[in-house]
Amino acid sequence: MTTPDAAWGLVLKHTRPLARISLPLDGALGHCLAETVRADRDLPPADRSAMDGYAVRAADLRRRPCVLRVIGEVAAGSPARPRVRPGLCARIFTGANVPPGADTVVLVEQTTENDGWVSIRSSARRGANIFQRGEDSRRGAALLRPGTMIGSTETGVCAAVGKAELHVHRRPRVALLCTGAELRAVGDRVAPHELRNSNGPALAAALAQWGFPGASQRQVADRETALRAALRRALRAHDVVLFTGGMSVGKYDLVRAALEAEGAMVRFHGLAMxxxxxxxxxxxxxxQHIFGLPGNPLSAMTACHEFALPALRRLAGCAPARCRPALRLPLAAPLRAKPGRVRCVLARVSWDADGPRAHPVESRSSADLVAAGCADGAIIVPADAADLAAGSLVTFRP
Structure with a gap:
C-alpha cells in the first residue's frame, strides 16, 4: 500500500496549473493569479494626514505659547495646496494630502481655534500623524504573486492599483460519478436494502465550499459497460472525475477495470491510511485526472479532502505548499493511537481563554456520517504515533 505522503507526491507530480484566462476584477474571486500584481504608483501616492487636525511646521511648535494663523483647509480628495510658511497652519482632515511646507499634523483634540487663529497645547515630533509617501509600497513593487488566491483583501489591493482585469488560472471542471445499485435519489422513498445517495450532494457541497462550484453529478450502475460509458462522457467535458464506490476487491467493485479498459493509467490504488x-x-x-473514492461516506470525504481537493487547488494555480492547509493545535482530550498506518480522526475545534483546541469526535465506522456532522475537520495521526496525551500538538486539517 502507498503511504499518504507518497500518494500526495504522485498527485503533485502529475498536476499542473490549468491555462491562463483573463477575468474582470469583480469576476476573479476565488481564482488563483497567473501574473504578478504590481503597484502602479507609490502607496500612498503622497504624504497624507493620519488624523483630523492641523498641518504645521514642527519648528513652530517649539514656541510657547504656540499660536498659528489658519490659512485654509484640506479635505480628503481635495486638490487644495495652501503653502504653510512659518507662523501659519492649515486645517486638515484624515486622508488629505499634506500641503507644501507642512511636515507634521497636530491632533485637533490638542488645539483650540478662534477667529482664524489656533492655539496648540502640545508639541509633536517632525512627521507625526503623517502617512509618508510610499511607506506601504513603492511604484513597481510586487504586491501579489502568482498562485495567490483572490479573496476580498486581494480584490482591494488590485482595485487600489488599478487592476480592472486579471490574468488567472482556469478552475478545473469536475464530474461526480456515484456508483452502486443500492443508491437512490435524495427525495426517493427507500427500502431497507437501499441507500439515499449522500456522497454526491456532500462531495458537491465540499467542492463548492472550497471554491469549486458547479460539479456535475450522475449515478452509475455497477456494470463495467455502464462505468466505461459514464467515464467517456465525463472526460469529454471535465478535467477531473471523482468516482465514489466500487474501489475495493468485491464482485461489484469494477471501477479500476473500467478505468484501465478506457486507457487510464492508475498511479496508486490502496493507502496505508x-x-x-x-x-x-x-x-x-x-x-485529466480520476480519483476513485471509497463508497462509505467518511472514507469518501476523507479521501476528497486529503487528495482530490488539494489536486483541484493545484490545477487552479495554487502553490503546492498551500494546497493542503493545516493547523497545529493542542489536543483537548487524550487520543488513543494504534501504530501501523496514518489515521484521520474526526475532530471539532473549540476556543477558550488559552486559544483553540482540537476535540476528537468518536465515530463508529467509516459510514458514520452523523459523527462527521459534529466535526470541523480531522486530526492527522502519524503512522508511528503512540497514544497522545491531552495538550499534545497535532495536525488538524479543516
Missing amino acids: KPAKPTLYATVGAG
Missing part, C-alpha cells in the same frame, strides 16, 4: 484505504488515483493523457 484509515479511513479511505481503497482510494485510487489515475490519469488520462497529460491533463
Whole structure:
C-alpha cells in the first residue's frame, strides 16, 4: 500500500496549473493569479494626514505659547495646496494630502481655534500623524504573486492599483460519478436494502465550499459497460472525475477495470491510511485526472479532502505548499493511537481563554456520517504515533 505522503507526491507530480484566462476584477474571486500584481504608483501616492487636525511646521511648535494663523483647509480628495510658511497652519482632515511646507499634523483634540487663529497645547515630533509617501509600497513593487488566491483583501489591493482585469488560472471542471445499485435519489422513498445517495450532494457541497462550484453529478450502475460509458462522457467535458464506490476487491467493485479498459493509467490504488484505504488515483493523457473514492461516506470525504481537493487547488494555480492547509493545535482530550498506518480522526475545534483546541469526535465506522456532522475537520495521526496525551500538538486539517 502507498503511504499518504507518497500518494500526495504522485498527485503533485502529475498536476499542473490549468491555462491562463483573463477575468474582470469583480469576476476573479476565488481564482488563483497567473501574473504578478504590481503597484502602479507609490502607496500612498503622497504624504497624507493620519488624523483630523492641523498641518504645521514642527519648528513652530517649539514656541510657547504656540499660536498659528489658519490659512485654509484640506479635505480628503481635495486638490487644495495652501503653502504653510512659518507662523501659519492649515486645517486638515484624515486622508488629505499634506500641503507644501507642512511636515507634521497636530491632533485637533490638542488645539483650540478662534477667529482664524489656533492655539496648540502640545508639541509633536517632525512627521507625526503623517502617512509618508510610499511607506506601504513603492511604484513597481510586487504586491501579489502568482498562485495567490483572490479573496476580498486581494480584490482591494488590485482595485487600489488599478487592476480592472486579471490574468488567472482556469478552475478545473469536475464530474461526480456515484456508483452502486443500492443508491437512490435524495427525495426517493427507500427500502431497507437501499441507500439515499449522500456522497454526491456532500462531495458537491465540499467542492463548492472550497471554491469549486458547479460539479456535475450522475449515478452509475455497477456494470463495467455502464462505468466505461459514464467515464467517456465525463472526460469529454471535465478535467477531473471523482468516482465514489466500487474501489475495493468485491464482485461489484469494477471501477479500476473500467478505468484501465478506457486507457487510464492508475498511479496508486490502496493507502496505508484509515479511513479511505481503497482510494485510487489515475490519469488520462497529460491533463485529466480520476480519483476513485471509497463508497462509505467518511472514507469518501476523507479521501476528497486529503487528495482530490488539494489536486483541484493545484490545477487552479495554487502553490503546492498551500494546497493542503493545516493547523497545529493542542489536543483537548487524550487520543488513543494504534501504530501501523496514518489515521484521520474526526475532530471539532473549540476556543477558550488559552486559544483553540482540537476535540476528537468518536465515530463508529467509516459510514458514520452523523459523527462527521459534529466535526470541523480531522486530526492527522502519524503512522508511528503512540497514544497522545491531552495538550499534545497535532495536525488538524479543516
